[in-house]
Amino acid sequence: MRGFLIIGNEAFTGPFNLSDLPGAGRVDVLCRCVSQALFLSHSIRKGVEVYLLLLGKPDPPKAIRIRSDELRRMSPDERNIAGHIRKAVSFRPSGEWLEVNSGVHVSRKNLDELLSELSKSYRIYYLREDGKDIREEVSKLRDSLFVLGDHLGVKREDEEKILEFATGILSVSRLSLMADQCIAILNYELDRCDA
Amino acid sequence: MRGFLIIGNEAFTGPFNLSDLPGAGRVDVLCRCVSQALFLSHSIRKGVEVYLLLLGKPDPPKAIRIRSDELRRMSPDERNIAGHIRKAVSFRPSGEWLEVNSGVHVSRKNLDELLSELSKSYRIYYLREDGKDIREEVSKLRDSLFVLGDHLGVKREDEEKILEFATGILSVSRLSLMADQCIAILNYELDRCDA
Numbered sequence: 001m002r003g004f005l006i007i008g009n010e011a012f013t014g015p016f017n018l019s020d021l022p023g024a025g026r027v028d029v030l031c032r033c034v035s036q037a038l039f040l041s042h043s044i045r046k047g048v049e050v051y052l053l054l055l056g057k058p059d060p061p062k063a064i065r066i067r068s069d070e071l072r073r074m075s076p077d078e079r080n081i082a083g084h085i086r087k088a089v090s091f092r093p094s095g096e097w098l099e100v101n102s103g104v105h106v107s108r109k110n111l112d113e114l115l116s117e118l119s120k121s122y123r124i125y126y127l128r129e130d131g132k133d134i135r136e137e138v139s140k141l142r143d144s145l146f147v148l149g150d151h152l153g154v155k156r157e158d159e160e161k162i163l164e165f166a167t168g169i170l171s172v173s174r175l176s177l178m179a180d181q182c183i184a185i186l187n188y189e190l191d192r193c194d195a
Numbered sequence: 196m197r198g199f200l201i202i203g204n205e206a207f208t209g210p211f212n213l214s215d216l217p218g219a220g221r222v223d224v225l226c227r228c229v230s231q232a233l234f235l236s237h238s239i240r241k242g243v244e245v246y247l248l249l250l251g252k253p254d255p256p257k258a259i260r261i262r263s264d265e266l267r268r269m270s271p272d273e274r275n276i277a278g279h280i281r282k283a284v285s286f287r288p289s290g291e292w293l294e295v296n297s298g299v300h301v302s303r304k305n306l307d308e309l310l311s312e313l314s315k316s317y318r319i320y321y322l323r324e325d326g327k328d329i330r331e332e333v334s335k336l337r338d339s340l341f342v343l344g345d346h347l348g349v350k351r352e353d354e355e356k357i358l359e360f361a362t363g364i365l366s367v368s369r370l371s372l373m374a375d376q377c378i379a380i381l382n383y384e385l386d387r388c389d390a
Contacts (some may be wrong), residue, residue: 178235
């Protein structure tokens with residue numbers, strides 16, 4: 001298993017316009033992360049979970065879980081993925097996971113609740129430019145879930161929370177990359193290690 | 196300098212609907228390639244050129260050149276990049292490069308003409324799953340331009356043409372990745388090598 005959790009600091013938690021994803025609290029960033037995490041050319045990876053934590057208006061927090069092994073009818077373009085996200089945030093969920101499409105679930109969880117749940121199944125790693133070089137560490141990783149911020153990064157108090165649960169801090173580049181690029185690189189390094 | 200050439204086998208060469216990029220001959224694939232090639236978090240890379248060869252209806256071929264060092268007003272989401280592509284294909288260019296926005300040019304060139312021009316400035320590498328491992332080769336690369344197919348790959352006759360100009364065939368993964376993922380990985384390996 002591999003997991004990715006992306007924090008959408010301002011990502012809308014209610015209806016938004018599919019023709020203005022940047023204006024929906026940068027839902028476009030989350031869509032690209034999902035695309036990079038789940039898709040291969042003409043197929044979907046096995047055993048990958050993506051968690052999106054949406055913290056924007058009007059009804060935060062909402063968490064979305066996408067399980068590659070159960071996923072149907074998603075394609076790698078931003079608008080298609082955004083359609084799935086929009087449907088998920090149209091619900092007002094409880095703290096339990098509610099399936100809104102095959103492989104797509106939504107729940108009412110804050111960062112603490114989400115990390116607490118994920119830490120039962122995964123070893124959690126926080127991605128930060130000054131972390132340990134992924135290439136040195138990748139062979140030691142098993143059942144890892146990587147936590148990344150969106151274009152705004154991760155707020156100080158959220159970072160403190162993540163570090164309570166994290167096994168370590170990893171870096172994929174000294175350059176400041178976009179979150180979706182970090183995910184593409186993590187998959188690449190993990191694939192090489194598996195091969 | 197780094198360059199990427201992506202062949203859009205069916206990418207529309209006339210007006211298309213920004214709300215249906217997959218239906219425009221998979222312009223979404225080209226947009227994601229541009230995003231991965233040019234953007235960092237909150238900035239644009241220096242010294243990168245992206246070439247898109249659009250071969251779809253109604254007026255093929257059209258080539259688009261995007262130069263990172265001259266680029267203005269582009270953001271990394273698919274719809275924004277697609278807007279630039281749509282503007283470029285609204286022109287009926289000659290064989291010369293015509294600037295349609297700062298850093299974005301269009302011309303009437305087929306694959307042979309484009310490779311002939313690019314081979315004066317770049318060493319050309321073809322990306323294919325069975326090529327030499329990028330990690331073994333990256334330290335030898337200088338002023339490289341990488342040629343990739345879209346979701347349909349590269350047609351046999353186009354491949355023969357590319358190989359006439361190519362210095363070598365490289366692979367980033369034994370998995371069949373999407374073109375934009377290959378670009379993210381190429382940038383990553385080149386960045387590590389530069390560091």
